[in-house]
Amino acid sequence: MTEPDAAALDAPHVRAFLPMIYVAWADGELTDQEMHTIQEQLEGMPWLDASARQTLQGLLDPANPPSARTLARVLRTVRKAAGNLDDDRRLHLARLGTALSKDDPHVEDALETVMAALSLDGAEAGRALMGGHPAPETAMPAPQFDAAKLRAVLEPRAVEVREKVRALLSDPAVRIGRDQSKEDAREAVLEVVQRLAEEGFGALAYPGVTSDVTSLEEFMTVFETLGYGDLSVLVKYGVQFGLFGGSIYFLGTEEQRAHWLPRVAKGDLLGCFAMTELGHGSNVMGLRTTATYDPESDRIVVHTPDESARKEWIGGAAAHARMATVFAQLEVDGEQHGVHAILVPIRDEDGEALPGVRLGDCGHKLGLNGVDNGRIWLDQVKVPRDHLLGRFAAITEDGRYESPIASPNKRFFTMLGTLVAGRICVGSGGVSAAKVGVAIATRYAFHRRQFGAPGEAEMRLIDYPVHRRRLMPSLAQSVAAAFAIDHVRQQYVGAETEEQKRAVEALAAGVKAFTTDHATFALQQCRECCGGQGYLSENRIGPLKSDTDVFTTFEGDNTVLLQLTAKAVLTDFRKQLGDDRVFGLVRYVGKKLARAAREANPVTKRLGSTEHLRDRDTLRGLFEYREKHLVEAAARRVQKRIKNGMEPHEAFTAIQDHLLAMARAHIERVVYDAFAAGIDRAEGAEKDALDRLLDLWSLWRIESDLGWFMENGVAEPNRAGGIRREVQALCDEVAQSALDYVEAFGIPEASLAAPIAFGEAAGV
Amino acid sequence: MTEPDAAALDAPHVRAFLPMIYVAWADGELTDQEMHTIQEQLEGMPWLDASARQTLQGLLDPANPPSARTLARVLRTVRKAAGNLDDDRRLHLARLGTALSKDDPHVEDALETVMAALSLDGAEAGRALMGGHPAPETAMPAPQFDAAKLRAVLEPRAVEVREKVRALLSDPAVRIGRDQSKEDAREAVLEVVQRLAEEGFGALAYPGVTSDVTSLEEFMTVFETLGYGDLSVLVKYGVQFGLFGGSIYFLGTEEQRAHWLPRVAKGDLLGCFAMTELGHGSNVMGLRTTATYDPESDRIVVHTPDESARKEWIGGAAAHARMATVFAQLEVDGEQHGVHAILVPIRDEDGEALPGVRLGDCGHKLGLNGVDNGRIWLDQVKVPRDHLLGRFAAITEDGRYESPIASPNKRFFTMLGTLVAGRICVGSGGVSAAKVGVAIATRYAFHRRQFGAPGEAEMRLIDYPVHRRRLMPSLAQSVAAAFAIDHVRQQYVGAETEEQKRAVEALAAGVKAFTTDHATFALQQCRECCGGQGYLSENRIGPLKSDTDVFTTFEGDNTVLLQLTAKAVLTDFRKQLGDDRVFGLVRYVGKKLARAAREANPVTKRLGSTEHLRDRDTLRGLFEYREKHLVEAAARRVQKRIKNGMEPHEAFTAIQDHLLAMARAHIERVVYDAFAAGIDRAEGAEKDALDRLLDLWSLWRIESDLGWFMENGVAEPNRAGGIRREVQALCDEVAQSALDYVEAFGIPEASLAAPIAFGEAAGV
């Protein structure tokens, strides 16, 4: 074929068919047969003039397809001729052709006939060909609730101190760059921590000693809010004031508190918390560092007996700490008294290691490189007798060991129990970090466009159902986790009796695992939802991910903590059954078990019709039913194994996976309750907004364990589709207001910090 | 009470009761009532001498409990007196007491009576008190298969080049430190890449031009094996030889190949691949950089029209690349021809940006900081006409556009299709990284001990069922993913027809998503399974995690790729139905659908009895059934929506989550088949070993989607427990040989590199 020139293409009868011809070739999927069909149709149109027919036949020859250049010219001709037709005509293949022919009635018929012969949809093909005007901007829905009011519900307490921290985070000076050596990062982080001390945020850690606050509420709230900022700062703040100072506050006597804490609070005495050893992380009882009272010198000799007993991972040990709270096996007068905490100076004023002390650097880590984690070896280091933190144990002047708690086991757990505040704090930090990630990814999803219908403006990411599915559950769970933290913090602050304290420990263990697992999950989703931009440190999600990754491990490994929770739940269950208790687990599960199991109420309203899926009784009932069922089953299994001659430890180990499932089910029920209780503080539109989140979170959790619910006859198999659809519907609803929800998190703009959160990298 | 002295405690009749008394107090859970019970029992024992009775009653007074010091002395007395009793007596409370009384028969009865009154288990309590000799080392099971033979099955091809890469990875010089600035890391990485070029690993990328290999098999195998080492090296190697050089190889003419590739292969010409823009990542068709042919100067003018069109993320652009393959919208003689690739020099020999070129640095990233990702802005940069890569399009001397593919759409997809090798490579790199993580975590799990039964040696992590559950599925899936990669690589190398090539593209998209999601999942498990040690960069898992995190995003975002796979699967399905195809999706789903759905065979053997759970027909049938079912349902849903007047794009968007589920189901079936086919290369013990892994992987995947299988009536709800138990049983079996499995990965020790992989930090 000789290529048709511009004039030939521009003849009205030719033009009329060009849209169809272009689409036919450009799509590249017309069979030869179909090309011939069009040619035949043209033959049967006597009104076509000869030159037009020749041009068109030439353009339709499968043996001799038009060149790329001709095709491009065809397109340009069409586009030019279409000029300012309105969309109705422009975007429909047959109507467009007719218009281009100057409304020749023959053409209209002819095009309809050809297209019918090819089963071609005029609208779709036309749109692909011509583009369209950009689709009207998806209008931003009017806010459905007041973000400020919602924030007040989310943050009912310690409001003033929160605002102070927010102001501080907004100061550019507290921002820590990511692209620097760990040494530089450590100095920068130290500076911020010193500033926190100066501004009185350290003193809050010691109510009644360095501050007149009455509980740790304020300190813990500061910690939570600092979680919006750099997490090395957060962790170093926690190590200095929470762990190191906290060890003195909780394990020390009045005199020891008064002596040390003012300097600790001001950051004049930098310390570290040296519990973990190379050989023993989770199993603190197995620590091997020794602390032997030497009556001759009236000193305690602290010693690292072998390599596996070296202190490992100790935040502050690599560079800044002058003093360490060392956990060691105490021996007095030849008797072993178990793990105790002893203050051991490790560096002099110039930062040099003291005699007998060897210090090492753990080195580069996945994250938190602004925290100087290090190793400590002690070679017969002698410290004064009164460096033994003396609230639960002391050595008298005449060299005798004394403790108000005779049982070493009980003493050990009482001492460890004082660390529970740290667990709550770490959980709260995880939640704050997740909120930052969710806020950034959500804002990006409203700016960023990618792909779209042919010829229309590209769609915003938030408009993709699957994107909402990836992001909205993490938004909902961030709120769920925040309510859970608030709940456990309140329980902690309010606990008075031993029993209450013990309950808080079990609760904190489970909530710490839940919230930090949430952080890992949510931040991974956020990273992926932001595509390449999520990978840039500047956009914060990467650093948040790396830094929080260890939250599932430190302050108690989650797998270990969930087992603690599980055991506490089983103990409670046993108590409910009225079993008396001797020797822990041995007489563990009574005969009353079978009866209790029979009495357990299955959830009454089944996961049936859709209208029940957003019903509090139904949702709460499902969480409760699962929990009860798993608790009873766990108790039965332990009992059976013990009856068959297994040792309790072995029995518990054998059903570990069941125990974990049970602990998780328990915690999800607790989270549900905390969330629901939190909602009760809200009203009107904000209450509705939170209800929607609770529904989403609950149904999403239930969906993810649907196998279990079906297996146990609670959900009918044919209801699964309905649940899945309802989760998507809730994601869609929540997405409408997602910007307002994240606004209610009250993250300072400086902490949001990521360019992508401000539309700067949306590249629209 | 006056505290009893050592002599009082050491009287035989006193000693007899000390174990029980110690346990009673130490456990701290005896009620006052129970203490009194013991006291009463003592009253009823006339043979006790008065002083012994007095001492004992003193020790049992709830109103006046023994001091901590006394209790410690009690313990020491017992331990000393127990001396070298054999375990049978030492570890049982009553037998121990009897022995300590010098076998007084009264004592034996008395102890039994008291213990019965308290429902106290003598064995458990005794063990808690006395410790025990360490439990005998869990004997290492004899290898159940030959790791070297297994390796040969896993690596059937390109053996020689694999070994060459392994040797290179074993050279300490190629190791890249983590704790350095990105600038230093980039130089170190460049050095290794140059060395790879020198040793001929670059030349393998261009069969028939710079190497006489006949396919990309060797190059791709090198890439996979380099995945055991530093991943910045891997990615930079991929960018230079795969993406940059590959663009010339696949999109260039014979002359262009001959002209440029020898220098590229040797690393003398460093280049980059500049496709992505700030505004367009996944949606390549929407790129906005322009390339306009200017007949006057006979040059192509390449230009960045606005900020969102700046090239973004371009590996090599920040520092090292001299030349860029720029993807831009080509315009010739006023016609638009769509996206084309053009070679644009960006730096001179001194590394300075050329006139009109502005270069920027993306900055610090979550990982891969040894790769210099950068930005490129082009201001009317002119390049010679023959810099247009000309295999699929050229500008003639007289300034006309020519292409062997007339349809711009088809041309676009043909060009993009040539990038498929990169996708396969990235997937293979993800699998290698995951293998390294799994190998390290597995080895650590065999060394590391934490917790244990009271008084026994601590348990190895691998002996905890839940630890096996966390780690073994990732081990199995690493092997599954490796077989899948091998499969798609073979398909790629063997593809000849257009149809085959298109099939490989869809397959590669899905397998890339599967394998890189696997890497993210497995490495997270590994990190957490190693506790704190997993967080140390030196132990490699952290860096592997950060570096691979972006594998789910680049070379095609997984969510986008799975949609490609989904559409390809639907197209195949339509073809099976014999539908002819015009204009893509419009005539998409025919009436034959309903019939096809009716004909689909449900899996015949149901997930019933346990014996079927390891049966190939059952497992394969389940994967196949789910795939078919989801494909048909997806087709029906699309059809319904289009019938109801939705545009196809809208219809596909509306059912995105279903499409993703379908694509995943499809790929899992493909992986199953690849795994099964791989096994057929093995025999004997190695075949058994792989069968076990396949069973584990399959059942674990089925378990994780059990809700679906129940919902669709394939799995009976009451079978769920059986499946879960079988997964655990398979984890347990695989764990027995886990060290041998990871040995078969053939990871060079230098790449394993992590101290924890060699027992150095196990701290036993």
Ligand SMILES: Cc1cc2nc3c(=O)[nH]c(=O)nc-3n(C[C@H](O)[C@H](O)[C@H](O)COP(=O)(O)OP(=O)(O)OC[C@H]3O[C@@H](n4cnc5c(N)ncnc54)[C@H](O)[C@@H]3O)c2cc1C
């Ligand atoms: C960055 C960082 C900072 C730290 N800062 C401090 C600090 O300042 N002071 C301090 O004292 N410590 C600190 N630690 C130590 C931290 O508390 C420990 O890492 C933590 O307690 C876990 O111990 P581990 O690492 O020894 O893991 P392990 O206890 O060895 O656990 C390893 C793996 O085995 C599993 N596992 C263990 N036991 C069981 C079981 N019974 N059943 C099933 N699975 C089990 C765990 O789930 C885990 O996955 C820090 C750690 C890190 C990484």
Ligand SMILES: Cc1cc2nc3c(=O)[nH]c(=O)nc-3n(C[C@H](O)[C@H](O)[C@H](O)COP(=O)(O)OP(=O)(O)OC[C@H]3O[C@@H](n4cnc5c(N)ncnc54)[C@H](O)[C@@H]3O)c2cc1C
């Ligand atoms: C470290 C690194 C190196 C790179 N190297 C290069 C290079 O050398 N050369 C080069 O050209 N490019 C490179 N890239 C770019 C990379 O290829 C892109 O990041 C990738 O294509 C994804 O595009 P995007 O980042 O714009 O994400 P987007 O396409 O904007 O996607 C963002 C999110 O939206 C979701 N999404 C998008 N579309 C849809 C849809 N239709 N439905 C549902 N969800 C959707 C995605 O799943 C994703 O979660 C690199 C990127 C990185 C991070």
